[in-house]
Amino acid sequence: MNRVPSSxxxxxxxAAVGLLTAVLEDRQLLSTILDAPNGPIAGLAPxxxxxxxxxxxxxxxxxxxxxxxxxxxLRKTPPPYVRNLLRLSVVELxxxxxxxxxxxxxxxxxxxxxxxxxxxxxxxxxxxxKVALEGSDMWPSIPAQRLPKWLRGRLISAYGSDVVARIEAxxxxxxxxxxxxKGEAPAIEGSVVLPTGSLRLAQAGKVSDLPGYxxxxxxxxxxxxxxxxxxxxAETGEAVLDMCAAPGGKTLxxxxxxxxxxxxxxxxxxxxxxKENLQRTKLSADVVTGDALEWRGGPFDAVLLDAPCxxxxxxxxxxxxxxxxxxxxxxxLVELQRAMLNHALxxxxxxxxxxxxxxxxxxxxxxxxxxxxxxxxxxxxxxYAAMQADWLDDAWRVPQGLRLRPDFWADxxxxxxxxxxxxxxxxxx
Ligand SMILES: C[S@@+](CC[C@H](N)C(=O)[O-])C[C@H]1O[C@@H](n2cnc3c(N)ncnc32)[C@H](O)[C@@H]1O
Numbered sequence: 001m002n003r004v005p006s007s008x009x010x011x012x013x014x015a016a017v018g019l020l021t022a023v024l025e026d027r028q029l030l031s032t033i034l035d036a037p038n039g040p041i042a043g044l045a046p047x048x049x050x051x052x053x054x055x056x057x058x059x060x061x062x063x064x065x066x067x068x069x070x071x072x073x074l075r076k077t078p079p080p081y082v083r084n085l086l087r088l089s090v091v092e093l094x095x096x097x098x099x100x101x102x103x104x105x106x107x108x109x110x111x112x113x114x115x116x117x118x119x120x121x122x123x124x125x126x127x128x129x130k131v132a133l134e135g136s137d138m139w140p141s142i143p144a145q146r147l148p149k150w151l152r153g154r155l156i157s158a159y160g161s162d163v164v165a166r167i168e169a170x171x172x173x174x175x176x177x178x179x180x181x182k183g184e185a186p187a188i189e190g191s192v193v194l195p196t197g198s199l200r201l202a203q204a205g206k207v208s209d210l211p212g213y214x215x216x217x218x219x220x221x222x223x224x225x226x227x228x229x230x231x232x233x234a235e236t237g238e239a240v241l242d243m244c245a246a247p248g249g250k251t252l253x254x255x256x257x258x259x260x261x262x263x264x265x266x267x268x269x270x271x272x273x274x275k276e277n278l279q280r281t282k283l284s285a286d287v288v289t290g291d292a293l294e295w296r297g298g299p300f301d302a303v304l305l306d307a308p309c310x311x312x313x314x315x316x317x318x319x320x321x322x323x324x325x326x327x328x329x330x331x332x333l334v335e336l337q338r339a340m341l342n343h344a345l346x347x348x349x350x351x352x353x354x355x356x357x358x359x360x361x362x363x364x365x366x367x368x369x370x371x372x373x374x375x376x377x378x379x380x381x382x383x384y385a386a387m388q389a390d391w392l393d394d395a396w397r398v399p400q401g402l403r404l405r406p407d408f409w410a411d412x413x414x415x416x417x418x419x420x421x422x423x424x425x426x427x428x429x
Contacts, residue, residue: 009102009106010106013055013088013106013110015041015048016040016053017088017110019052020056021080023056023060023324024063024080027324029318029320030056057174059087059088059091060320061171063087065095065139065143066088066090066091069135069139073126073127073130074127081116081117086128089128089131090128090135093132100132103128103132104125104128104129107125108124108125144169144172145172158361158362163407166410167407170316171406175316175317175413176202177201178198178199178220179191179200179220179221180199181198182217184217185218186212188212192412194412195393197391198221198222198223198226200223200413207220214280216283219249219252219281222415222416223409224418225359225418226253227392227402229254231422232355233353233386234257234261234302235257235259236258236259237258238259238260238302240259240260240261240262240301240302241302241344242264242304243304243307243347245271245285246263246267246270246273246274247270247277248274262286262288262297264288264295266292271287298349299348301349302353302354303348303355305340305357307336307341307365310365312359313358313361313405316414316416317416334364341369341373350426351426353423353424354422355420355423356420357420357421358418359416361417366403366419367398370400370421373423379429380425382400382423383424386422387402395408400419400421401421404417
């Protein structure tokens with residue numbers, strides 16, 4: 001893609017179109033593209049990078065709505081750059097309520113800068129002017145973007161269509177920033193303490209500028225993602241294995257409780273982030289690169305297994321996922337989780353605790369996994385006492401543990417979808 005050199009909103013919008021094209025046309029994950037040395041945001045000033053990312057994620061939350069708005073104005077599908085620039089501009093006009101002249105002028109400038117698109121700049125100008133006049137009125141009546149068919153069908157079977165519609169409504173919203181705090185909560189303007197103890201900040205901004213960030217008082221962690229380690233309840237001096245640990249939110253929680261944490265993960269790159277997090281928060285853990293299916297150690301007092309999964313519970317934070325993941329991804333993950341659970345039991349001492357969680361909305365990666373595990377291992381039982389805490393909402397409970405959904409706490413900004421189960425191994429086989 002051509003680089004647009006100036007450092008301003010134009011560069012950010014051009015880069016955002018590049019991000020959209022990589023996700024929607026090339027089916028690449030945003031996390032991969034954002035880190036790519038020659039990717040669309042490489043070389044941009046930090047503020048422009050942040051803006052490009054924000055524009056792209058807001059557009060990804062509203063692609064279907066933007067297409068609905070554009071539909072009457074397009075006789076045929078334009079080339080990817082033009083289509084994605086139109087989508088982005090519609091979202092800026094209708095969702096962000098950005099000033100029409102800035103959005104339209106930038107779009108026309110970007111169209112004219114590229115030889116291939118210059119001839120369509122008049123069309124883009126005309127369409128966006130119409131949308132600027134009429135789009136905002138129709139925008140609120142366009143329903144929230146639907147999940148992909150394969151996922152939607154499975155979620156309707158699991159939770160019903162009303163719940164799925166509520167989940168989709170939450171997916172359309174920009175999520176708040178949640179933080180887990182070590183010790184006393186820093187005074188951050190506008191933050192609220194959630195019933196589970198996490199701190200929530202509705203206004204997104206630069207996290208590293210917040211008070212307490214550089215001194216390591218908190219780390220960013222969705223409120224739902226903070227619950228598994230709280231259920232595990234690691235205590236001072238206990239030997240705990242965080243079996244799939246990186247980038248380390250749960251390791252930090254358990255280390256800050258005083259446990260001797262072994263943080264195991266297969267990815268060196270992700271463990272580098274875990275080490276940075278430990279350094280910033282002045283916490284310690286034994287960091288080990290290894291395959292959780294083969295690694296031997298312990299026995300541990302407790303194991304936390306936050307297994308690789310479809311990540312279908314994190315779509316509100318990662319709106320690129322529905323465009324990139326397909327249904328064929330799921331079966332090998334279910335197998336991997338099963339094998340990891342079996343191995344986790346080998347590493348656990350008799351009487352030890354196991355917490356299993358996935359950031360998935362699919363029962364195959366949660367409830368069904370636990371049903372099968374308990375059937376395979378009669379010496380393992382649900383740890384109901386661990387799941388009785390009064391800060392847990394009764395609406396989250398299922399027979400196998402906790403089922404957290406994005407539409408819970410919708411009025412507060414929702415939460416990531418998670419399945420969590422606390423279990424205990426018998427003292428004797
Ligand atoms: C859901 S993420 C873990 C998030 C982490 N627990 C946290 O709270 O920050 C799953 C992790 O599993 C790791 N992983 C995948 N396959 C693995 C394997 N065979 N052995 C160990 N780790 C693995 C991935 O690298 C990834 O970091």
